[in-house]
Amino acid sequence: MAHLQSLNTIHSSLPIPSKNNKGLFIKPHAVKISSCLVSDVTTKPITAANSTSVSNASKELMEADKSVMVGTYARTPVVLERGIGCKVYDLDGKEYLDMAAGIAVNSLGHADPDWLKAVNDQASTLAHVSNVFYSVPQVKLAQRLIECSFADRVFFSNSGTEANEAAIKFSRKYHRHGHPNSTNPPTEFIAFSNSFHGRTLGALALTSKEQYRAPFEPIMPGVTFVEYGNVEEVARLVKKGNVAAVFVEPLQGEGGIHSATKEFLSGLRSVCDDAVALLVFDEVQCGLGRTGHLWAHEAYGIYPDIMTLAKPLAGGLPIGVVLTTQKVASAINPGDHGSTFAGSPLVCNAALAVVNKINTPSFLSDVAKKGNHLKELLAKKLKGNTHVKEIRGAGLIVGIELDMPAAELVDACRENGVLVLTAGKGNVVRLVPPLVISMEELEFGAEVISNCLAAL
Ligand SMILES: Cc1ncc(COP(=O)(O)O)c(C=O)c1O
Structure with missing residues (x-):
């Protein structure tokens, strides 16, 4: 009641908008x-x-x-106005080399001609239908994703957090379905230090940063955080029998560019198999070619029960995906989950163009080569700079860990025409350029980063 009263006080103290003579609110x-x-x-x-x-x-x-x-x-x-290839331009026409790609979204850069054609063709044919109806691009994209992954079934959403939210629900439903007579099927989750899975209340509960979660509590209960890499602790927790799924990023992006080891992922796989818990790989940031493999987990030869995708898939249009096995999908019935916008013909046609372009051996091996080149360039140019603690990553997701806040370097790079991001506890510079970036552009980017860091 006291709470309601204080809300009422706030509302009554707000200015009441009035209308002008054209009927517009002032x-x-x-x-x-x-x-x-x-x-x-x-x-x-x-x-x-x-x-x-x-x-x-x-x-x-x-x-x-x-x-x-x-x-x-x-x-x-900065007010960004337009982009072409790996360059973006602000309102004043200043050019920037985009080594952020949104936040690891624009994998084909800006205004890729194949992506543009897919969007334009589909926009002028049929942009949206609800999931009450079938549509050709949605089925084609689902088929394409299944052909090139471990999965048998696909669910579309609109973002990474929504994909993880769906994965949470599917995990719980899978166990409820498997224990029809139990009043106590597994409902809990394990996630890891430095994890980032999204901002909605389920995905947020799996996200390690306390400052993101604390203001919104109570959030989804039943999540235990374990140190990234600690399989023994996961084994101990999973043995209790109440864990529905373990969520892990094979390469952590927001958390500071940390790659899993093969032992860690294979340990998780066998621990989950033993306990009949599901293993969920969140490849929202590291998937779809970013590491030089189509899926980051392919580098390890370890496969999940569920994988979530989002950022780069539709080349800048909003999409999220849950890829899963028939075993999990068979627990899901009509009405269990859904979305108004997800899997629209427009977005799926754009995503088909992106997948078709990225999923070729030559494209992927180019990403791997360019990633190695970038790390070599940085190692050479930043050598001897005492602020640099480590340069790490895989393919074109690279982190430069500093002994100081990365924001200063990010600002200096931007002033000098290169867009980069921070990650981790704010001490890591994150480089996630479009996968189509050229060697020359990488050289330029590394040069600017090194000069800016030297000047700090
Ligand atoms: C690994 C991972 N999962 C989930 C998300 C959430 O995705 P979105 O911002 O599309 O909701 C992100 C976003 O950065 C991410 O990096």
């Missing part, structure tokens, strides 16, 4: 941008955007963003 904090209708320019400065390289047009847009968006993102003070 809101106290609305901001005008050049091509926008909304009134009342605010003059509040944006500190982060006050760098000399930020034009007035960009500053205006950033102000406008602040006045209309929920503040979930600590954005970089």
